[in-house]
Amino acid sequence: MASLVSCPHCGSRPKEEFTVKGAALKRPAPDAGQERWMDYVYLRDNPRGAYDEYWHHTSGCRRWLVVTRDTATHEIAASRDAALDVPETRA
Amino acid sequence: MTSYRLQKGGLIDRQSPLGFRFDGKALSGFSGDSLASALLANGQRLVARSFKYHRPRGIQTAGSAEPNALMTIGTGGRTEPNTRATMQELYQGLEAQSQNRWPSLNVDIGALNSLLSPFLGAGFYYKTFMWPGALWEKLYEPFIRKAAGLGKASYEADPDVYEKCWAHCDLLVIGAGPAGLGAALTAGRSGARVILVDEHALAGGSLLAETGSIGGATAAEFARQAIAELESLPNVELLTRTTAFGWYDGNVFGAVQRVQKHVAEPKANVPVERLWRIAAKRALLATGTEERPLVFGGNDIPGVMMAGAARSYLNRYGVAFGKRAAVFTTNDSGYALARDLEAADVELAVIVDSRADTAFVWSGKARLIKGAFVSDAKGGKSLSGITIWKDGKTETLAVDALAVSGGFSPIIHLACHRGGRPVWSDTHSAFLAPEQLNGLSLAGAVNATSGIAACMAEGAARASALLGELGFKVEPATFGAVEGDIAAPSAKAVWSIPGIKGKAFVDFQNDVHRKDLGLAVQEGYGHVELAKRYTTNGMATDQGKLSNVNAIGLLAEARGVSPAEVGTTTFRPFYTPVSFGALTGAYHGDHFQPVRKSPLHDWAAKNGAKFVETGLWYRSSWFSRDGETSWRESVDREVRNVRLNAGLCDVSMLGKIEIVGADAGEFLNRVYSNGFAKLPVGKARYGLMLREDGIVYDDGTTSRIEEKRYFMTTTTAYAAGVMNHLEFCSQALWPNLDVRLSSVTDQWAQMAIAGPKSRTILQAIVDDDISNEAIPFLAAQEVSLFGGQLRGRLFRISFSGELAYELAVPAGYGENVADALMEAGKRHGICAYGVEALSVLRIEKGHVTHNELNGTVVPADLGFGKMVSAAKPDFIGKAMVNREGLIAEDRPQLVGVVPLDPAQAFRTGSHILAKDAAATLENDQGYVTSSCYSPHIGSTIGLALVKRGSTRHGEDVMIWNGLRNEYTPGRLCSPVFFDPANEKLYV
């Protein structure tokens, strides 16, 4: 990536300030069944192209972000606070 | 040795002579010289030996593409192998050594390889040296390794300093030649933030070697004035001696500035090199072109030089590259040199122009032969003559210098660093930059524009357009009329030259000649990438700057296709090699990583602590006392004393997280596998945190300080990871929960006070009643200290298995509080204890750490099956913790292990085998996760993860440490060696 990552709170910041976790997947409901959970924990689309990922602005605002990034070109199309992505298990 | 220095001319300071040495020989040059120009001025033609055949080599270029003139400069920790003489500025006292020759540059035994060259063709080593197999490492490889390689690096530490920085700009201009100056002047006048970098000491690029004029001033004078203007502009940063080496994502450029590589004695407080990461809104590549060699016999003999380089030495440095010269060209640029040579009264014997139909009108004195080629150059260590081939007839001519121009390759290196592929242009006989570069544009010769005026105008126009995109309004700068410029429009490339007799080199440094490329095609390695790997063409320190395009042309001819079809190998950073020092900056030695010190560090130090690196922390290992001769003696004493009296241990490094909010309890209930919903205010609880895959992640205690306020401790190693994880859970998984998290690790000094007398000692400084009734086991509450002077948090928790407390006080008071406790505890026999004793105490008690939480165990493996709540609807790890493999019968489980003979010790990392079982991997039952000498048990004890361990207490086993030939008969047992009924915790 991106030598610079755009944080919705802090602006364009060096990549070194961030930690990447991986695919931004929706956590299944606790009773979603083994197959759904297997999919969530272990299987990845791993696309060549646009990909939503969890990035943490570890050495900045400490917010988790969902960053949309192209895995072939490393261009970042968008980033937003992870809390705005409503997960499935939200009560 | 005769001097080749001209009587006048050049941008050198003839009033400032500089002495230097080459291979021990004292020579002199002038301020403004490069090492190469000074060597040439002294008539030193032979400067290096080639890699494989040890052929004599001279200076071929005047820039960073130099493949031959590599030298070792400096001494001791400043030894710098493979330095390009063409890029090294001369300084007083410079010491340069030639490389890869024995016993001397002049007499090099390795040159015998040339005689064997029929057998040393491309890839010969893949076909032999295989028998007998054992001889490869013993004989062939050491010999090859010794013969290979260039300069010799020093093992000594570098005495100089380096630094790294960031810079931001609107426009980055790379290259300060005609196009770059045109762009920088335009941009500079707009008020935009401009950075102009150039790899040479003097900005000006080709203008410095030019004899034409611009607006009536000489080209060099024009450049000087342009630089002066740029330097006067506060919004412009001019970085000379700075190479932009890579183009990275986000339009960030890496550049290295050689701040003090041109001085005899670097200033101690100034870096010798500085690494720049330049984030540019727009960037303009104005890097010009690389002149291509021509592939004829003996094209590597000292005295053969690129025409542009010869012109640079002539005009910029005032050095003639020979006494009787010839020019061999495929394009008009050779005539510019020819004109300048004659103007400087250097004898020019002949101009050989490959074009029969050239329209250039040569009005000089030298003979011009059109439609002809230099097929061979003659000479050993210095050029003595050339063979000229025309229409099948040859003629030989005695010359001592030959300038060669095979056309120009735009320096598009950086433009290709982000995945774009170069595009072949038949019109220009060159590879041009990829199209649609995001954030990067090109101007000038790198864009296949020719002529000074056109390049300057294009640079100015591009800068104006790029800044326009950013909202700056600026007209392109205009310049006076250019006179005397012999522009060289693109001409047809010449790959194969007829009539060659000698070895015709393509890659000079790696000794790849044209037949090697033919052999590669013949053997199926015709793909450009395979040919590169098979022949090593382009893999030398110049990364094929001179050789790649010629190789592509020759491969194309051999395969009968266009260079477009052959394509290029991949351009990758670094444009020119970058030192570890520059890339490292200050992050080396004991500054490699930052240091974290506990607020009790000084307290520990004055109490005699020996410290140990633990992650970034320095932790106190043990506290030696006078008369103690080994660490074990100290640790045993500390352990005994804690169990007998009391001890104080710094536990400030534990991760500490404050968790507040209306839903904090619910949050904890979801991140721990065991229940936290019902934890009352004033109580602490041990918690187990799983990963989503059901494996144990971390453990620690969390206390409920107030209704909506919790205080979590984590292990030292996972403090940062747990914080990130909790933030993820609260922000990404459950943003609707009312929870806020703060890392407070650095805010609290925390000390464990353990041992039967700990309560008595604590009571001396705690105002509140801390009797067993008031503060029972697992109580957690705020307390008043020193008669109300200070408030702290007191937790009755125990890692040691003793009556114990942890007291947290604001970090700044830590040392005073610890002092007060030591003072109060003196008469009760308190001692300070370190992590070694802490470890013994916890192993005796069977408490786990990350030795046991090894990233592959589930709670049940540790006997914590009941801490996986069945009642909770959801927590991290719940869904996956019961998979088949994680509940399998033969999973490793936590046990204790002791030696049958108490006098026999064993070590952590030993494996457990069933008694009398053969030592095979199939019989491996598990391993010792932690071990120590237990003063309580009187022998070494250990914790181990052993298959079905919980059912095997009492079984005799072998504790197997084949690495050290230690085989200890032992017995599995309960992991709790001390106070299994937990009576001590509740007293």
Next chain:
Amino acid sequence: MRYSALSVFLNGLRGNKGWGPAWRSPQPKPHYDVVIVGGGGHGLATAYYLAKEFGITNVAVVEKGYIGSGNVGRNTTIIRSNYLLQGNNPFYELSMKLWEGLEQDFNFNAMVSQRGVVNLYHSDAQRDAYTRRGNAMRLHGVDADLLDREQISAMLPFLDFDNARFPIQGGLMQKRGGTVRHDAVAWGYARGADMRGVDIIQDCEVTGIRRENGVVTGVETTKGFIGCGKLALAAAGNSSRVAEMAGMKLPLESHVLQAFVSEGLKPFIDCVVTFGAGHFYCSQSDKGGLVFGGDIDGYNSYAQRGNLATVEHVAEAGKAMIPGLSRVRVLRSWGGIMDMSMDGSPIIDRTHIDNLYLNSGWCYGGFKATPASGFCFAHLIARNTPQETATAFRLDRFARGFMLDEKGQGAQPNLH
């Protein structure tokens, strides 16, 4: 033509005109018994062993670029078998044994150099972890030696023993570990397979997997449809993309790992050394360049290039380990695309489609595994049962909870 000192001599006398192509460039036939997707080290090795050990010669290797264009030509050339877990260790030792006889076996000098691999440790905890690992190796008959500070200092006196932030305490050494000339591995296997009848088809990209009645019948390629009895995927880096053509989603992410080479130097470092206090491992090629690398860049990527921050981290660790590197210059960096699996270990298995076989998930350990991977994959394809050292590399191990997690990092690929 057999390669030997004699053939080099005789051909040299005749101006090297007699050498034929190392492998043919055939047009694809309409149908093969086995089609292997991916002309990298693993795919070519699979073809070689299918032909040589299992007598299956009607085989095509289809490669979208040139052979060896993937990770077999983009690694730091290290071979070792110093693995911890029972599911891994015997497999990598099989690989080491195959390396030890490889050149004579396929008549190509790949410069297998057993110069030793040393992993440094800087703390008691690391020492204990290496004790555990070394003993696991010893239990399987793999050579391992635990060296103390003095032994390391005698062997590698130029490491930083005096001024280090994390002082070196010792190291775990595998003397049989070392390096191999990576490109030559691909070439040797290609030539060996070709000689036994395997068709190596370069510049042939697979664009689809054709299935009829639930079984794979062949692949659509840029050179047309190629039918097959069995289809074997060995497209590391792009495994997810190829598997998707068969409707499969894999437990993998593709990550970029950078590697580096310095300018050529006279012999500087004899063995392979791995830093224990940062991400840096280094050896020196026979040509003289220091070949080194570090950690993955950390994000999903199909671009074979990395970022500058990682370059800096690697250099920092390098100079922290060897202060003398300060004035050595780094010549080139490049990036390879790794199949990072969810437990850090590979997959060699059949799939839910009967005649579709999968070889993937090598993380950054694929190069050293090349011979055994090819051998075991060939075994699986030929016999339909896993080779005995590769039984743990099952695709269903994640669903069933039998992960092979050497580092204990769990289901986050960028941590392995």
